[in-house]
Amino acid sequence: GAGVSQSPRYKVAKRGQDVALRCDPISGHVSLFWYQQALGQGPEFLTYFQNEAQLDKSGLPSDRFFAERPEGSVSTLKIQRTQQEDSAVYLCASSTQQGTYEQYFGPGTRLTVT
Amino acid sequence: QQPVQSPQAVILREGEDAVINCSSSKALYSVHWYRQKHGEAPVFLMILLKGGEQKGHDKISASFNEKKQQSSLYLTASQLSYSGTYFCGTEPGSDSWGKLQFGAGTQVVVTP
Numbered sequence: 001g002a003g004v005s006q007s008p009r010y011k012v013a014k015r016g017q018d019v020a021l022r023c024d025p026i027s028g029h030v031s032l033f034w035y036q037q038a039l040g041q042g043p044e045f046l047t048y049f050q051n052e053a054q055l056d057k058s059g060l061p062s063d064r065f066f067a068e069r070p071e072g073s074v075s076t077l078k079i080q081r082t083q084q085e086d087s088a089v090y091l092c093a094s095s096t097q098q099g100t101y102e103q104y105f106g107p108g109t110r111l112t113v114t
Numbered sequence: 115q116q117p118v119q120s121p122q123a124v125i126l127r128e129g130e131d132a133v134i135n136c137s138s139s140k141a142l143y144s145v146h147w148y149r150q151k152h153g154e155a156p157v158f159l160m161i162l163l164k165g166g167e168q169k170g171h172d173k174i175s176a177s178f179n180e181k182k183q184q185s186s187l188y189l190t191a192s193q194l195s196y197s198g199t200y201f202c203g204t205e206p207g208s209d210s211w212g213k214l215q216f217g218a219g220t221q222v223v224v225t226p
Contacts, residue, residue, distance in 0.1 A: 004155070031212060042116065042201045042216030043156065055211055091155070095212055103146070103212065105155040 002026065004106035006092050012112045013082045021077045021109045025094030032075050033103060034067055035091040043091050049075060050098050061086075082113045115139055117204045119217035126192045126224045134220045136202030137184040145178050145185040146203040146214055149196075156201060159187075189222065197224045 005024045013019050025032050031050055035043035036059075045059040051072040060067070064083075069075040079086055089110050093103040117138040124132050136145060144163050148156035162178035162185060173190040189196055199221050203214030 033212065033214075035216075040218075042203075042219050043214075044116075045213050045215065048211055048213055050211070056213060099212060101212060102158045102161065103214070104158070105148075107155045 004092055004094055004104050006090075006106040006109050008109060009107065010110050010112075012114060015084060015113055016081050018078065018080045019082055019111065021079075021090050021111070023075045023077070023092030023094075023106060025073065025075070025092070026104055027073075028096070029094035029104070030072075030097050031095040031101075031103075032069055033093045033095070034075070034077050035093065036061075037089045037091055037108070039088075046077070046090075079111075082111075084113050087111055087113045116215045117202055117217045119200075119202060119220050121220060122218070123221040124223070126189070126196075126222065128194060128224055128226055129191055132189045132192065132222065134187040134189070134200050134202075134222075135184060136186070136204070136217055137182075138204050140183065140204075140206050142178075142180060142183055142185075142204050143207050143210070144205040145176075146205070147176055147185075147187050148201045148203065148216075149198045150201065150219075151198040159200075192222075192224045194224050194226065197222055 034046040037043045047057040049069040064080045066078045089108040091108045092106045095101045147159040150156040176187045178185045199219040203216045
C-alpha cells in the first residue's frame with residue numbers, strides 16, 4: 001500500500017523566501033507529526049495533529065513556522081522568511097491512532113536556505 | 115530533554131553482535147526504536163512499553179528497564195542489511211500523544 005509521501009523532496013530557497021512543504025499521510029491515519037532533522041542528528045519534534053486539530057506545537061522554533069491540516073488528511077508546513085538555520089530535512093510521520101503507536105515516516109523534504 | 119545513545123558508531127563484521135544503549139534522565143513510558151539508511155525515511159523496528167518488557171524483530175531484540183530509565187537494542191548475528199543509523203525515541207508519559215524525543219543516533223556499519 002502507499003506510504004507517507006512528501007513533496008517536494010528537495011527545496012532550495014533564498015534567505016527571506018517563504019516555503020511550503022506538503023505531507024500526504026497514510027489514508028485513514030488519525031495522527032500526524034512533523035519533525036526537523038539536522039545533519040547527523042535525530043529527528044526533533046515540531047508539531048502534532050489529531051485529525052484536523054493541532055494538539056501540540058511546542059516544538060516549532062519560531063513564529064515563522066506554521067502548520068495546518070485543514071481536512072484531517074494532507075498537512076502543510078509553512079516557513080516564512082526562511083533563514084539559514086532552517087536548513088534541514090523535514091520529516092512527516094503518521095500513525096493510526098492517538099497515543100503510543102508505530103509512526104510511519106515519509107522520505108522527508110531536504111530544505112537548503114542559501 | 116533528548117535521550118543519550120551510546121556508542122556513537124560501531125563497525126561490525128557480518129555475523130557479529132552489537133548492543134546499542136539509550137538512556138534518559140527522565141522517567142519513561144515507552145521507548146521506540148527506528149533504523150534509518152542514508153537519505154531514506156526512518157523505519158520502525160519496535161516499541162517497548164513501561165513494564166520492563168523485551169521484544170524481538172528477527173534477530174534484533176530490545177529490552178527496557180524503566181527503573182534505570184534505559185533501553186538496549188541487541189543486534190545478533192548481524193547482516194549487511196543491518197547497516198544504518200539507529201535511533202531511540204522516548205515518550206515520557208502516556209499522555210504525551212506519541213510525541214517522541216529522539217537520541218542523536220548510533221551509526222552501524224556491517225562489513226562482509
